[in-house]
Amino acid sequence: MSDVLSARNLRKRFVDGERELRVLDGIDLDIRRGERVAVVGRSGTGKSTLLHILAGLADPDVGEVRVAGQSMTSASSDGRAAIRNQYMGFVYQFHHLLPEFSALENVAMPLIVSGRTSLESEERAKNLLDAVDLTERVGHRPHQLSGGERQRVALARAMATEPDILLADEPTGNLDRENASRVMKLIADMSTATGTAFIVVTHDASIADKMNRSFVLEDGRLNA
Numbered sequence: 001m002s003d004v005l006s007a008r009n010l011r012k013r014f015v016d017g018e019r020e021l022r023v024l025d026g027i028d029l030d031i032r033r034g035e036r037v038a039v040v041g042r043s044g045t046g047k048s049t050l051l052h053i054l055a056g057l058a059d060p061d062v063g064e065v066r067v068a069g070q071s072m073t074s075a076s077s078d079g080r081a082a083i084r085n086q087y088m089g090f091v092y093q094f095h096h097l098l099p100e101f102s103a104l105e106n107v108a109m110p111l112i113v114s115g116r117t118s119l120e121s122e123e124r125a126k127n128l129l130d131a132v133d134l135t136e137r138v139g140h141r142p143h144q145l146s147g148g149e150r151q152r153v154a155l156a157r158a159m160a161t162e163p164d165i166l167l168a169d170e171p172t173g174n175l176d177r178e179n180a181s182r183v184m185k186l187i188a189d190m191s192t193a194t195g196t197a198f199i200v201v202t203h204d205a206s207i208a209d210k211m212n213r214s215f216v217l218e219d220g221r222l223n224a
């Protein structure tokens with residue numbers, strides 16, 4: 001089966017005065033449908049840079065990213081947005097939920113934006129919130145939820161449009177160990193149930209547990 005995401009020879013450097021920082025120095029990565037992959041690295045090793053390039057939110061100096069067979073790197077900015085909307089979901093360290101809206105409305109939002117009726121969107125949002133154990137919290141606004149609950153809403157929202165691949169940048173960075181492992185287990189369960197591939201970048205090596213493969217990002221390279 002084809003890869004949902006593939007990256008070839010990604011290179012990225014930042015120049016600061018006369019100092020040159022080689023953040024990515026030849027990264028190759030292939031992620032198959034439904035596969036879960038962790039990239040672990042210390043702070044400042046280039047994890048977020050890598051994820052931004054995979055998402056088409058930043059350009060590599062050299063190299064190519066393909067998503068579901070389409071070139072992200074050579075697409076226009078509208079083309080990239082379309083690829084992101086069709087194939088990708090995102091979870092960040094900070095939940096980025098809309099504060100004025102309930103959990104249900106936050107999860108339904110991407111569905112309404114993609115053209116579904118509000119009835120259909122809310123129905124699906126409710127099912128997703130069930131799946132992340134928030135049945136009793138659908139009407140709560142983000143400030144009425146705990147950190148772990150907010151991150152589970154963010155996960156439900158990211159999965160709403162049935163992405164082929166979920167990209168996560170330190171998704172458990174603000175959670176205690178128990179909530180972190182709960183979120184990771186939910187991601188693993190959802191990915192198994194839906195066939196959504198998952199790539200997580202994190203400094204937390206224990207996250208690699210529930211993954212199919214994990215790599216260490218060090219000196220611009222991915223090592224097994």
Ligand SMILES: Nc1ncnc2c1ncn2[C@@H]1O[C@H](COP(=O)(O)OP(=O)(O)O)[C@@H](O)[C@H]1O
Nearest residue numbers: 014021023041042043044045046047048049050
């Ligand atoms: N836009 C930028 N301009 C200059 N340097 C940057 C920029 N973005 C990131 N960096 C530098 O690149 C390195 C990797 O950053 P980042 O990808 O955010 O690391 P991580 O997510 O692993 O902590 C850091 O040293 C950071 O300071």
Ligand SMILES: [Mg+2]
Nearest residue numbers: 047048049169
């Ligand atoms: Mg980062």
